[in-house]
Amino acid sequence: MEQQIVLDLLDEALSENDSIFLIDIKFSEKNKINVIIDGDEGVNLKECIRISRHIEHNLDREEEDFSLEVSSPDITAPLKNSRQYNKNIGKILKVKTETENYEGTLVAIKEQSILLEWKAREPKPIGKGKITVQKNKTIALDIIKEAKVKIVF
Numbered sequence: 001m002e003q004q005i006v007l008d009l010l011d012e013a014l015s016e017n018d019s020i021f022l023i024d025i026k027f028s029e030k031n032k033i034n035v036i037i038d039g040d041e042g043v044n045l046k047e048c049i050r051i052s053r054h055i056e057h058n059l060d061r062e063e064e065d066f067s068l069e070v071s072s073p074d075i076t077a078p079l080k081n082s083r084q085y086n087k088n089i090g091k092i093l094k095v096k097t098e099t100e101n102y103e104g105t106l107v108a109i110k111e112q113s114i115l116l117e118w119k120a121r122e123p124k125p126i127g128k129g130k131i132t133v134q135k136n137k138t139i140a141l142d143i144i145k146e147a148k149v150k151i152v153f
Contacts (some may be wrong), residue, residue, distance in 0.1 A: 013054035024078050031066040036073050041071040085109045092150040097143045113140045131137045
């Protein structure tokens with residue numbers, strides 16, 4: 001299977017809706033194509049079908065047989081694209097870096113970093129007991145090893 005043709009067709013399909021973007025594409029040896037897309041406000045089934053049909057209808061199964069799957073990311077999948085952070089502002093993220101792990105509410109995303117906020121219990125500066133303090137951390141996107149949205153029920 002000519003991968004560049006599939007990539008060109010995918011680009012054409014994605015260009016029809018600016019709010020949809022590519023997360024990942026995989027080609028297996030047995031001509032299985034797996035495309036994962038996301039959107040600034042999520043992805044509905046119609047968009048997955050539209051993109052799948054655009055690719056499928058422009059490839060010739062007579063020439064080469066293939067399997068195509070277009071889907072949105074799994075709810076438990078880590079965030080891979082900086083645009084995914086925008087749609088998750090206000091949600092709790094679990095972020096792993098080389099040295100530390102953080103869990104907090106995604107408050108803002110800047111060009112190359114995110115800002116997390118959380119509450120922590122710390123010893124009082126004077127006397128016994130603990131107080132609740134508001135903490136925050138700016139984390140550069142390039143040091144994030146994995147970031148997942150925490151599912152809260």
